[in-house]
Structure formats: C-alpha cells, structure tokens
Amino acid sequence: MRFVKTLPLLLSLGATLGSASAWALPSDRDQPIRVQADSAELDDKQGVAVYRGDVVITQGTLKITGDTVTITQTAQGDIDVFTSVGKPAYYEQKPSPDKQIVKAYGLTIQYFAANERIVLIDQAKVVQEGNTFEGEKIVYDTQRQIVNAGRATGTNVSSPRPRIDMVIQPQKKPAAEQGQ
Secondary structure: HHHHHHHHHHHHHHHHOOOOOOOHHHHHHHHOOOOOOOOEEEEOOOEEEEEEEEEEEEEOOEEEEEEEEEEEEEEOOEEEEEEEEEEEEEEEEEOOOOOOHHHHHHHHEEEEEOOOOOEEEEEEEEEEOOOOEEEEEEEOOOOOEEEEEOOOOOOOOOOOOOOOOEEEEOOOOOOHHHHH
C-alpha cells in the first residue's frame, strides 16, 4: 500500500463528511478532517479503510466516534458507505449557527453517500433541541429531510423495541404572545 493511492480515499472522505448538509454547518465542509484511532488498515485494492480502537473523526462541528469505523469506496474511488460500530457509536453536528447540536446514537451508524442517508441501528436515538426520537432503527434522508423509524428487520438487535418513542418539547412562544 502506498500513501499516494490512499490519498483519494482520504479526499473522498472529506467530500462525504461535508455532504451531510441537512445536519451540517456550511463551514464544516471547509474544515480539515482529523481521524484518530489506535490502528488503521487501508486496502487500496478493495477500496476499504478500517479504523479500530476508540475512533474519533472530526470536521468542523461534525464528530463521529466508534470502536471501529469502516469506509468503503466505489470502483470510481468515491465514498460508498461509512459505518461506525460502538457501544454506542456516536454522531454529532451543528446544523446551523442558531440551532443546537444534533446528537445521534446507535450500536451501528451508517452513512450512505450516494443518497445522503444516515441509518442508526440498534438502540437508535436522535436528540435535537431537547426532542428525542428512539427506536430499533432510524433512517434519516438528509436530501429530503425525512425521518423513518421502526423495527430493525433482518438484523439482530440487543434491546428489541417493538415501538418508537418520541418526546417533543413544547414550542416557546415569544414574550409578546404570552401576555395576550
């Protein structure tokens, strides 16, 4: 393995992390990417990079953690799937300057670059602005800004949850409306 061949994988990682735009500050994509792990295995022939041991990936306000993070590439060298596995794996990002950080948890977190979809599997939980959304599986389509949640069919889950659980905080009304 030569570093020159690995460079496209790292560059496409940057493009992928910056493209999760619905949950991202625009300036995040212009920030450097930092990957920290106990070990890294980069297979240029297969287009797979595996980072192990307390993995932390940051770019601007984006932070992804896990015990193992695997990145696969397409034949064209673009990032295909980004998978973080942990107890739990963790994702956070500030969607805009006036919004609080979005936090997402799951024993497995996958990001599918081609359709900009984030999938949280097993003990899945999203926290945003005090609202929580929990279930076996949560799928967030960042392009269409649609969330689907429910059973994680076809996968073994550590804590079966036949139902989703949401907590939605009341809207804060401006002071002028409260006095009326």
